[in-house]
Structures are given as structure tokens and as C-alpha cells.
């Protein structure tokens with residue numbers, strides 16, 4: 001007797017399987033489960049995927065677009081200025097409410113694990129207090145990891161280092177950084193060394209905003225990789241954005257990528273934000289600013305797509321849908337071969353789960369029973385349509401249902417029901 005059976009869905013690897021769930025775990029996966037269940041979901045013809053995972057977000061700032069005013073220049077730097085005003089105006093209650101609304105959106109779209117950077121700059125640390133409350137409030141359905149993020153610089157901001165340590169003492173999960181925003185290249189490199197040592201001392205992972213600039217000489221990723229090796233942090237360190245790599249000299253990159261691979265650094269580009277914020281100082285040709293995704297993957301470097309922002313001082317759009325993120329990434333990185341498109345789906349599911357170290361993740365017996373039923377034939381079809389999430393299961397419980405996106409047509413001689421599935425599977 002199962003609590004729930006998801007019947008006949010197609011898994012991302014192409015197999016058609018039934019999935020049996022007992023309590024909060026997957027307890028059976030087989031071509032046919034002949035057993036009773038309290039509820040059976042018919043997923044025949046649909047894609048059944050492990051949940052979406054976002055390894056890079058800012059939940060303290062989300063859904064604040066237009067407060068205190070919009071970002072007129074559209075640049076990273078004006079966004080940082082605006083946020084600097086907003087974080088001192090917003091109350092803990094307001095930040096919690098905005099974040100919980102975002103988590104509702106995420107839950108409805110099957111986004112069930114999020115790593116959020118939390119600004120540790122201000123002495124009041126209200127954002128840290130608010131996000132710790134949110135982490136607790138959503139833990140039944142979203143795994144929220146919180147990164148201590150010195151937004152205004154570890155050394156550049158007054159009390160920057162001291163407040164980051166205070167935030168870690170309050171219980172944040174990951175050590176962040178922003179070396180390209182320190183006053184000098186030397187201070188940026190020193191901040192990377194310092195932060196990696198803090199992480200090593202505390203046994204924490206590292207995830208830095210790193211080289212989020214079009215300056216080809218912004219090379220803090222090199223220091224991050226070298227410090228990872230020096231301190232034995234392999235597999236626990238991520239570099240977010242890495243946009244300067246887009247503009248770097250090819251010879252230098254040919255030396256950098258093997259070092260990153262050796263240090264087992266993960267890379268987290270954020271394509272919606274990178275394509276909007278980078279290249280703002282260019283005329284034409286205008287750089288895309290996205291890091292070298294396919295080239296890193298060819299070197300065996302783990303690369304996942306992150307969302308970064310939704311309706312905040314840096315980004316005026318956003319949906320909490322990781323299929324939107326992967327769709328943009330696929331275009332900007334020109335990952336249009338069927339294998340590359342399928343990989344983009346894996347990046348926002350399994351790869352991101354690996355980056356976040358989610359050990360109970362996946363469609364396998366013994367894993368947490370968290371999954372998504374999509375109105376799509378396969379992962380590529382899901383990306384193409386940004387398909388509806390028919391059903392979302394979190395830790396054994398159904399938490400969201402949505403309608404398919406079929407349309408009713410009233411055209412003479414044409415079908416009355418339109419289904420926008422691809423005519424044949426290409427995944």
C-alpha cells in the first residue's frame with residue numbers, strides 16, 4: 001500500500017515508469033507497480049522530473065521592483081545603489097512577506113531548492129533575520145540555503161567583515177563574497193583568501209559573486225581556484241557569474257579552465273541577468289557577457305544555470321520558472337543541439353542539485369519524494385514550451401496543481417482542441 005503512485009510518466013532519461021511514494025520517500029520505481037495507493041496520478045504521456053533547483057538567488061530583494069524607484073540606467077551599479085537604500089527602509093516583516101510570496105510562485109512551478117545570497121552589509125542585519133525566518137517557514141516544501149553575502153564589499157564596507165562573521169554566527173549556510181567590488185584587485189584577491197579561510201575553519205561551502213564585470217582583467221576566479229586547492233576545499237566551492245571570462249584573452253582562459261577543473265569549482269552563470277546587465281558600457285558590437293559555458297563543460301567543470309533576480313533593483317522581470325532561465329541560457333550560449341538542449345534541462349535540475357550538495361535528491365528509491373509532472377513529452381519539449389506544471393510533489397505531499405495549456409479552437413476545418421506538443425520527440 002502506497003500513499004501515492006505517479007503512473008506511467010516519462011522520466012528525463014526516456015524510461016516510462018511508475019513511481020510509488022510512502023511517507024516522504026520514493027519507495028518503488030518500476031515499469032508497472034501493481035499495488036493499492038491512497039491516490040493515483042495518471043501521468044501517461046507526461047514528463048516526470050525531479051524538482052527544479054536554483055543555485056543563485058537574492059530572496060531578500062525579490063519582488064521589490066520599483067522601490068524606492070526603478071533602475072533607470074539598467075546597470076549593476078545603479079541596482080546596488082538602489083538596494084543600498086531599500087535594505088534600510090524595509091522591515092523584517094516586509095522582507096519575509098515578499099520572500100514567502102516568491103516561494104509560493106516557486107512551489108507552484110516545482111522549484112523546490114533555492115540557494116539565496118543574503119546581504120550582510122548593514123549593521124542591523126534585518127535581511128539575515130528575515131531570511132532565517134523564511135528558511136524555517138518553507139522547510140516543509142523548499143530547501144533554502146542562505147549565503148552570507150557582503151554586498152558592499154568585505155573590506156570596502158564599514159564593518160563588512162565583522163557583519164559577515166555575525167551573520168555566519170546567526171546560522172547562515174554558505175560563505176559568499178564579491179571580490180570584483182572591493183576597492184582594488186589586490187583587496188579583491190585578499191578577500192577571496194580571507195573568505196576561503198573562514199569557510200575552511202567553519203566547514204562551510206563557498207559561493208562567491210566572482211568577476212561579474214566585462215573587464216577581461218578581472219581574474220579573481222583564478223585566486224578562488226588556487227585557494228580552493230590550497231585549503232583542500234575541492235567540490236565545495238562555486239563561482240557565480242564569471243562574466244569577465246566572456247571578454248578574457250583565449251590564451252589566458254586555456255590556462256584558467258584546467259585550474260578550475262583541478263579545483264573542482266562549480267560555475268553558476270545567470271543568463272537572464274547577465275544578458276541584461278553586461279555590455280552596458282559597450283556601443284557596437286555589444287558583448288553578451290555570458291561566461292564560457294560549453295567550454296567549461298568540455299573540461300569537465302560543473303556548470304548550472306541560476307536565476308539571480310526576479311522583480312528587484314537589478315531585473316524588472318522574472319517568474320521563478322527555471323525553464324525560463326534555461327531557455328535564455330540555451331539561446332545566449334548557443335546550446336541548440338538536441339544533446340545541448342537536454343543538458344540545459346539537466347543543469348536546472350540534477351546539476352544544480354549537485355552544486356547545492358542535495359544528497360536526498362533525484363528520482364530513485366530512497367530519495368525524498370519531490371517531483372514535478374510537466375505537460376511535455378520530454379525535457380526539450382518542456383524547455384521549448386516552458387511547459388505547465390500539472391502537479392508538484394514536495395517530500396511526499398502534493399503541493400500544487402495547474403491546468404494544461406491546451407486551447408479550444410473555433411476555426412472551420414481545423415481541430416477543436418489545440419495541443420502545443422512537438423510533433424515528435426527530439427530529446
Ligand SMILES: [Zn+2]
Pocket residue numbers: 056057058117209308
Ligand atoms: Zn547574485
